[in-house]
Amino acid sequence: MNIYLNIFILIVLLSLFSFLSLAPFVPTKNSDLIRLLKIINLKKWEKFLEIGCGTGKVSLFFAKNFPQNEIVWIELSPLFYIISKIKVFFSGLKNIKIVYWNAMKLDFSKFDIFYVFWLPETVTNKLSPKLEREMKDTSRFYSYCFKMSNDKFDEVRHKESSVLNSIYEYKIK
Ligand SMILES: C[S@@+](CC[C@H](N)C(=O)[O-])C[C@H]1O[C@@H](n2cnc3c(N)ncnc32)[C@H](O)[C@@H]1O
Incomplete structure (x- = not known):
């Protein structure tokens, strides 16, 4: 029994560390998922990476809507990594790779x-x-809600009048 408790405590501690490292856990709003899909509009050959996938909401939505694309998620919290793995297993989708790192x-x-x-x-x-x-010069980077300050990139701010959150798109100049 003790071993399970120790593993659980370790998972929680590692997860806390990941929240404190670069971003706390707040997920993308459900109402912005379709908007993201339209803005990012993946081309058939494009490989998608979600950096810090949380419980995998965004990537799972992309994987379902773009079954021909390779969708990769990386997550530092073991708790969210395990939750994401379970969600992918039950989704039956084959175009997803989840990385714990x-x-x-x-x-x-x-x-x-x-x-x-x-x-x-x-x-x-x-x-x-x-x-x-x-x-790569041809790649695109999207930041939800928050702007990136770097003058080596061209920025497009996607902000429709009816929505609260901006989606920032970047390409190397
Ligand atoms: C604000 S949440 C966003 C979750 C998800 N992308 C979404 O939009 O719903 C940020 C996530 O990044 C993860 N994270 C923080 N630092 C990380 C790192 N260095 N590598 C991978 N994931 C990280 C956190 O554990 C957390 O799940």
Whole structure:
């Protein structure tokens, strides 16, 4: 019994660490999922990466709507990683890969589309130098709600009058 309790405590502690690292857990709003799908509009060959997938809501929605695309999720919290794995298992979808790791250590050069919902300081200070180094010229990066400050990128702000949250799109200049 003790071993299960210890494993549970370890999972909770590691999850707390991930929340405190680069972004707390607040998911993308359900009402913005279709909007995201239309804005990102994946092309058949594009490989999608969600950086910090939480419980996998966004990526699962993309995987269902773009069954021909490869959808990759990376998550640092073991708790959310396990929840995501279970959701994928029951979804029956085959175009998903979930990685349990620190996104800051993943090679970004293999991906075409990036989606993140992190705080503005972490997007600007941590993620943007990595994107600048590793992102392909043809790739696109999307940040939910928060702007990235980096003058090496062109920015498009998607903000319809009826919605609260902006979606920021970036391409290397
Ligand atoms: C604000 S939540 C967004 C969840 C999901 N992307 C969504 O939009 O619903 C941020 C997530 O990033 C994860 N995270 C934080 N730092 C991370 C890192 N270095 N590598 C991978 N995931 C990380 C957190 O555990 C959390 O689940």
